[in-house]
Amino acid sequence: MSTGWLLIDYQNLHFSAGDVFEPHGTPPEDYLVHPDRFAAQVEVEWQNKFAQPLEIRRVDVFRGLPDPRKEGALNGHVSRQNRLWTSGRVNVYTRALRYPRDWPNSRAEEKGIDVLLALSFFRAVLVKKSDYVARHGPRACA
Numbered sequence: 374m375s376t377g378w379l380l381i382d383y384q385n386l387h388f389s390a391g392d393v394f395e396p397h398g399t400p401p402e403d404y405l406v407h408p409d410r411f412a413a414q415v416e417v418e419w420q421n422k423f424a425q426p427l428e429i430r431r432v433d434v435f436r437g438l439p440d441p442r443k444e445g446a447l448n449g450h451v452s453r454q455n456r457l458w459t460s461g462r463v464n465v466y467t468r469a470l471r472y473p474r475d476w477p478n479s480r481a482e483e484k485g486i487d488v489l490l491a492l493s494f495f496r497a498v499l500v501k502k503s504d505y506v507a508r509h510g511p512r513a514c515a
Contacts, residue, residue: 374425374426374427374428375425375426375427375428375504375505376427376428376429376430376502376503376504376505377415377416377419377427377428377429377430377503377504377505377506377507378429378430378431378432378433378497378502378503378505378506378507379412379415379429379431379432379433379507379508379509380432380433380435380490380493380494380497380506380507380508380509381408381411381432381433381434381435381508381509382435382436382486382487382490382508382509383406383408383434383435383436384436384437384483384486385509386406386411386509387401387404387405387406388401389509390404390406391404405454407458408432408434408458408463408465409432409458409460409462409463411432412429412432412462412463413429415427415429415507416428416429427505429462430462430502430503431462431464431497431502431503432462432463432464433464433466433490433493433497434458434463434464434465434466435466435467435468435486435489435490435493436451436455436465436466436467436483436486437467437468437469437470437481437482437483437486438451438452438467438468438469438470439451439470439481440469440470440472440481443472443476443481444481451467455467466489466493468483468484468485468486468489470482470483470484471483471484490508494506494508
């Protein structure tokens with residue numbers, strides 16, 4: 374059986390799922406993607422497409438974390454999700470959101486998540502603990 378390591382930029386996956394599965398205009402807080410269930414679906418789709426089983430042994434999720442002083446309720450919500458999602462194969466990595474000077478008129482932004490994910494992706498390829506390493510995104514397999 375082939376093994377896999379899946380890396381997820383949660384914000385991108387979350388919004389992509391909303392674009393595909395939710396009616397236009399649905400608030401993002403009304404739908405979520407559970408990383409472990411997403412990985413299980415990837416395993417099923419792999420089996421269907423390639424006619425061979427795949428066991429995803431590790432799922433690394435990367436996401437921004439709101440500042441508890443500025444967005445206390447949202448920070449609590451995200452922190453609870455992270456605790457619920459963390460399991461034997463799921464790890465969640467966060468970076469503090471960056472708040473512009475005119476916040477809340479301008480939205481807080483994820484900064485450094487892409488770099489953290491890219492470094493983790495290359496580390497995963499180099500340590501060779503899985504047959505396949507994939508990240509959520511176009512042309513995303515190694």
